[in-house]
Amino acid sequence: MIKLSVLMPVYNEEAGLATILERVAAVDVEKEVIIVDDCSRDNSLAIARALEAAHPEIVVMHHEKNAGKGAALHTGIARATGDFVGIQDADLEYDPLQYRRLLAPMLDDRADVVFGSRYLQTQSRRVLYFWHTWMNRTLTLVSNLFTNLDITDMETCYKLFRRELIQSLVLREKRFGFEPEVTARIAQTRCRVYEVAIDYTPRTYEEGKHINWKDGVRALYCILHYGAPSAALPMQLMIYALIGAVCAVFNVVLFEVLFGRG
DSSP states (O other), X not given: OOEEEEEEEESSOTTTHHHHHHHHHTSOSEEEEEEEXXXXXXXXXXHHHHHHHHOTTEEEXXXXXXXXXXXXXXXXXXXXXXXXXXXXOSSSSBOGGGHHHHHHHHHTTOOSEEEEESSSXXXXXXXXXXXXXXXXXXXXXXXXXXXXXXXXXXXXXXXXXXXXXHHHXXXXXXXXXXXXXXXXXXXXXXOOEEEEEOOBOOOOTTTTOOOOHHHHHHHHHHHHHHHGGGOOHHHHHHHHHHHHHHHHHHHHHHHHHHHHTO
C-alpha cells in the first residue's frame, strides 16, 4: 500500500476545479489532495471548501495574499504526508490518470523523481502555440547544460517525488521559477531521475492560461542562478570564458573612451 499526496495550487480556477478533482478521485491509489488557494478572486476557494466538506481526502489551505504558484507548492510540500508527492495544476491540461505512468518507475524502485514529458512520443496531441513550445524546449536545453540531466521537458507540471526527497530541498522561488529551481536542486542531489511520456491538452490564453514571456525570462535567470554553481566542468569553463570575454570587451571600450578624452 502506498499513499500519494497530490498538490494543487489554485488561482482563479472556478471553471474547471470540480472537474479536475473528479479526475483526481478516479486515480485508484490511496491519496490526499492538498489544494492551496493562492488568494483567488473568483469562487475557487468556496468551491474547494465545499469539496473538502464532501471528501475526506481533500485538504484546503489558503493564502491571504497572492504569492505565486511556487509559494503555493511550498505550502503544500510542507503539509504532505504521502509516500510520493505529485503536482497537479487545477486546469484541465493534464489528465490525473497519467499518475499511473509516473508511479510505475517509483513502485519498481527505479526512480526517486519522475518527470512527465509532453514531448516524448504520444499517439496524438493538440497543436497550439509554436513560440510557447519553442520557449519550453529552449529553457529545457539551457537547463540541461547546467544540470547535466538529459531530460526533454523541464517545464512540465507533472513531477513526482519521493516525499522525503522533496521535503529535504530548500526551495525559494515563489512563482513559475519553481520548475527550473527544483530541477537544479534535484540534479544536485544526484538522485535517480526518470521520464515518462504523458498526454497533454494545452489551453489557450483565452481559456485562462497564466504563464507569459516574463516568466520565461525569470526561468532563464533561475537556471543560471541555481544551476551555475554546480554545473559540469565543460559548462563551468564556458561560463568563465564568457565572463572573461565580457570583461575584456568592457576594458577595451573603457580604455578607448579614456584615451580619447586624454
